[in-house]
Amino acid sequence: MSSVIVRIPGVDVPDERGRTGLDRAGRDLTGNPDVVVRDVELIASGWHVLRRTTFDYRHADGRWTRERRETYDRGNGATVLPYDLARGTVLLARQFRYPVYVNGHPDGMLLEAAAGLLDDDEPEAAIRREAEEELGVTLGALTHVFDVYMSPGSVTERLHFYAAPYRPSDRTGAGGGIADEGEDIAVVELPFAEALAMIGDGRIADAKTVMLLQWAALHVFS
Known part of the structure; x- marks a missing residue:
């Protein structure tokens, strides 16, 4: 039984605007030691890009919580x-x-x-x-x-x-x-x-x- 490889436009194959790797944004951020990015999911890549990012966040009292945020990237x-x-x-x-x-x-x-x-x-x-x-x-x-x-x-x-x-x-x-x-x-x-x-x-x-x-x-x- 052969497995089916699912390729996602904008991630591992080009989307309508020829872009790949859109799920990489934010994965290499190191400027804030209280934020650790765990996963970036591409939700949509039309003209602009919608992502859902999962990250661990350390609060002022030292607690770590897991957070999720959606970001809309339309460029600057x-x-x-x-x-x-x-x-x-x-x-x-x-x-x-x-x-x-x-x-x-x-x-x-x-x-x-x-x-x-x-x-x-x-x-x-x-x-x-x-x-x-x-x-x-x-x-x-x-x-x-x-x-x-x-x-x-x-x-x-x-x-x-x-x-x-x-x-x-x-x-x-x-x-x-x-x-x-x-x-x-x-x-x-x-x-x-x-x-x-x-x-x-x-x-x-x-x-x-x-x-x-x-x-x-x-x-x-x-």
């Missing part, structure tokens, strides 16, 4: 707030976001700062690319604001935040995103004071955008 990203200090404006993007639509947002249309995944680029190169694709603006000097884990309880993503001045002449394209990737983005130029007020009344409800606008209130438009 970058975001930027272009601002025109002379005219008192900022450039934002409006687009449909299904996750917020299914979780109570009236129409799923979010007003937010341009952002995107790094893919294989450095953060500055990635956000320049996204600004051109989404907003149609060519950015000059970038200010690095901070790097933030946006949802550390379950999502591995670290987002790199930037701000950059722009002038009307820097709006070199139409923006709108990449149609082949399903993007349908409207470019919105707003007075900064209005954008800031939109946080208070809920018209801006995106975390990265709130953070960048609050930073700009302290460091740019103060």
Whole structure:
């Protein structure tokens, strides 16, 4: 009787994106002696990757417990707030976001700062690319604001935040995103004071955008 070898896409054979070894993430971590990774299970590997990790955790009182956590790995990203200090404006993007639509947002249309995944680029190169694709603006000097884990309880993503001045002449394209990737983005130029007020009344409800606008209130438009 012959045994059947089960090969798992994303583990020992390529998944739809050509990836293998997706169950290896975290197995070699040694930075925290109170955490010992025991097993990593690949749950799903669609566009992004969902894993279940089993690890032993030593508590402050010395007790060891066995824990399990699911992590969603979508890669790291970058975001930027272009601002025109002379005219008192900022450039934002409006687009449909299904996750917020299914979780109570009236129409799923979010007003937010341009952002995107790094893919294989450095953060500055990635956000320049996204600004051109989404907003149609060519950015000059970038200010690095901070790097933030946006949802550390379950999502591995670290987002790199930037701000950059722009002038009307820097709006070199139409923006709108990449149609082949399903993007349908409207470019919105707003007075900064209005954008800031939109946080208070809920018209801006995106975390990265709130953070960048609050930073700009302290460091740019103060």
